[in-house]
Amino acid sequence: MDLTLKVWRQADRKSKGNFETYQIKDISPDSSFLEMLDELNEQLIREGIEPVAFDHDCREGICGMCSLFINGRAHGPGHETTTCQLHMRKFKDGDTIVIEPWRAGAFPVIKDLVVDRGAFDKILQAGGFISVNTGNAQDANAIPIKKFQSDEAMDAAACIGCGACVATCKNSSAMLFVASKVSHLALLPQGKVEAVRRAKAMVAKMDELGFGSCTNTGACEVECPKGITLTHIARLNREFLSANLKP
Numbered sequence: 348m349d350l351t352l353k354v355w356r357q358a359d360r361k362s363k364g365n366f367e368t369y370q371i372k373d374i375s376p377d378s379s380f381l382e383m384l385d386e387l388n389e390q391l392i393r394e395g396i397e398p399v400a401f402d403h404d405c406r407e408g409i410c411g412m413c414s415l416f417i418n419g420r421a422h423g424p425g426h427e428t429t430t431c432q433l434h435m436r437k438f439k440d441g442d443t444i445v446i447e448p449w450r451a452g453a454f455p456v457i458k459d460l461v462v463d464r465g466a467f468d469k470i471l472q473a474g475g476f477i478s479v480n481t482g483n484a485q486d487a488n489a490i491p492i493k494k495f496q497s498d499e500a501m502d503a504a505a506c507i508g509c510g511a512c513v514a515t516c517k518n519s520s521a522m523l524f525v526a527s528k529v530s531h532l533a534l535l536p537q538g539k540v541e542a543v544r545r546a547k548a549m550v551a552k553m554d555e556l557g558f559g560s561c562t563n564t565g566a567c568e569v570e571c572p573k574g575i576t577l578t579h580i581a582r583l584n585r586e587f588l589s590a591n592l593k594p
Contacts, residue, residue: 348374348435351443352387354399360455360463366445376436380423381406381413383435384446400459406431408572411507414514415460416447421511421570429509429572449514453521453557466556467508467524473552474545475528477537496534503531505573512567512575518559523567525549526583527575533586543593546586 349372357364371387378386381403388398404410413430417423423433438444446460454462492500506527513521529546532538538545561580568577 348376348438348440348442350374350383350438350441353443353445354387354460355447356399356459357448357456359458364456374435376434378435379406379431380415380417380433380435381431400457400461402461403431408432409507411509414449414454414462414464414510416449416514418445421449421515422509422572427572427574429507432572449510451510451513451519451558453519454510454513462510464508464510466558467510467521469556470521470525470549470552471528474541474548475532477532477541479537479540490536492535500531500534503527503534503575503579506571506575507573509572511570511572513558515566515570516559516561517564517566518562519557520561520567521553521556521558522561522580522583523571523575523577525553526579529586530579530582533582542586543590546583546590550583550587 349370352369352371353366354369355364356367369387369391371383371390374383374386381401384399384401391398402412402414404412406413408429408431411429413422415422415430417430417433422428422430424437425433448454448456448460449462453466454464457463504527506524508524510524512523513519529549532545533542563577563580565577568575
């Protein structure tokens with residue numbers, strides 16, 4: 348496959364960025380999108396051009412690092428897939444592919460396609476944990492939990508914190524991310540002790556960091572690579588309202 352790539356280049360967060368156009372040839376349709384970017388960087392190095400900076404780690408769809416906007420979609424044209432799981436067979440020979448970083452005020456660009464998602468870490472530090480000393484690991488059935496609750500908690504816990512929900516949302520809202528972190532703890536007995544403080548603290552930190560409000564367009568659910576649903580946002584709203592009714 349021969350492709351035209353329009354890649355966002357930005358030296359640092361203070362510099363003004365712009366798109367640069369590159370031609371790349373003989374790409375295998377079986378290559379992953381990140382492998383294609385590897386080949387592009389090898390080509391740029393041979394030509395004496397600085398390679399494109401982009402995030403990646405596990406390349407197995409579980410780390411959430413590969414935060415790219417591809418042809419106007421978070422993680423590209425695949426459904427419930429991360430950028431590293433996207434293969435070049437989703438594109439056609441001769442295609443032009445536009446590659447950008449996440450576009451959100453709370454995710455400033457560090458360089459090229461790399462953004463600072465430290466805001467998510469700050470939200471988690473505000474309350475996305477339990478501080479109960481449980482000692483050694485308990486036996487499997489020591490705390491009985493209904494099957495549907497444990498399944499739903501695991502669905503919420505599948506969130507990898509990639510930020511696709513924020514990048515896709517017209518308001519740059521982090522509600523789906525926060526909801527997944529609140530929801531999976533709210534469904535389990537271990538999360539009940541700090542439930543009131545957790546919901547208030549995480550929502551307050553989200554607002555403080557400049558994320559927008561949720562207007563329920565559902566774009567976040569559509570683009571989430573792990574299929575996190577709006578049901579969890581509904582639970583976050585209930586947890587938050589309930590927390591504010593308590594002293």
